[in-house]
Amino acid sequence: MRPIDEAVRERIRRELDTSFVVRAGAGAGKTTLLVERTLAVAERDGWRKLAVVTFSRRAAEELRHRIRDKAPADADGLDEAVIETLHAFSLRIVRRWGVRVGIPPAVRLEDEDDARERSAERTDRWLERVTANPRLADVLATGLEAGLTLHQLRGFVTE
Numbered sequence: 001m002r003p004i005d006e007a008v009r010e011r012i013r014r015e016l017d018t019s020f021v022v023r024a025g026a027g028a029g030k031t032t033l034l035v036e037r038t039l040a041v042a043e044r045d046g047w048r049k050l051a052v053v054t055f056s057r058r059a060a061e062e063l064r065h066r067i068r069d070k071a072p073a074d075a076d077g078l079d080e081a082v083i084e085t086l087h088a089f090s091l092r093i094v095r096r097w098g099v100r101v102g103i104p105p106a107v108r109l110e111d112e113d114d115a116r117e118r119s120a121e122r123t124d125r126w127l128e129r130v131t132a133n134p135r136l137a138d139v140l141a142t143g144l145e146a147g148l149t150l151h152q153l154r155g156f157v158t159e
Contacts, residue, residue, distance in 0.1 A: 003029070012033055013036050013037055014040075034052070035066045042081070047077035050081055060085050091109045
């Protein structure tokens, strides 16, 4: 049985120079369609000129896996294909071209765990400074007793 939207799916597969927004529920075939379109673009333009960009690491891994499974065994340049998250793709651009606008090439992508750790370190340093000042320590204690969070208190308890 053909899907009711088969004509639209065929346009997405065939019209490779047209951009599409595809919205559909889970299991509707979006990833399969994207893999088919990616293979068609790669066949026409080559893998080295292709970038497949997703929002999540899980989606990037899934796409990479499916594309490699469906690509011809002798696909020239497949190992160089860019199939990654928006953040990783942006980092690639910054590392390649950022020095021209003053961004050091050693910049790295910070994941959520790194961000939480750095935030905790900043909070620890802030707490050390605030509690070293008896007047600010009293304000901090009063705020905590009133039910405010450290995050809320950081906004108005400064050195």
